[in-house]
């Protein structure tokens with residue numbers, strides 16, 4: 001699956017808003033997995049080079065769209081595809097900091 005949304009400033013800004021609303025509580029403000037709502041499983045660091053569920057944009061999209069396990073549920077009911085691509089672009093920008 002190819003990312004149809006360019007990682008332009010508008011996409012990153014929209015992705016950041018979604019991330020802060022939906023993801024930060026587990027994945028932490030900078031993506032290190034140090035959010036406050038972490039229950040059972042420690043979320044993986046989104047800024048390192050290790051991707052348990054695949055490293056391509058399409059695989060990141062699938063992890064967010066469908067979820068990976070009961071520890072990380074999917075967002076397809078709560079986010080549009082475009083919103084998910086924006087958040088994928090934003091997560092990538094965290095990794096490159």
Ligand code: HEC
Nearest residue numbers: 022023026041042043044051052053054063068069071072
């Ligand atoms: C309830 C806490 C929680 C929330 C909220 C959450 N995640 Fe996760 N996330 C996790 C956990 C835990 C894992 C590891 C899941 C596993 O091992 O099955 C994970 C895994 C991931 C992965 C795969 C990482 C890898 O190494 O392959 C990505 C990408 C991801 N989350 C992105 C997001 C995004 C984007 C959002 C917001 C739309 C989000 N997550 C919301 C807890 C959460």
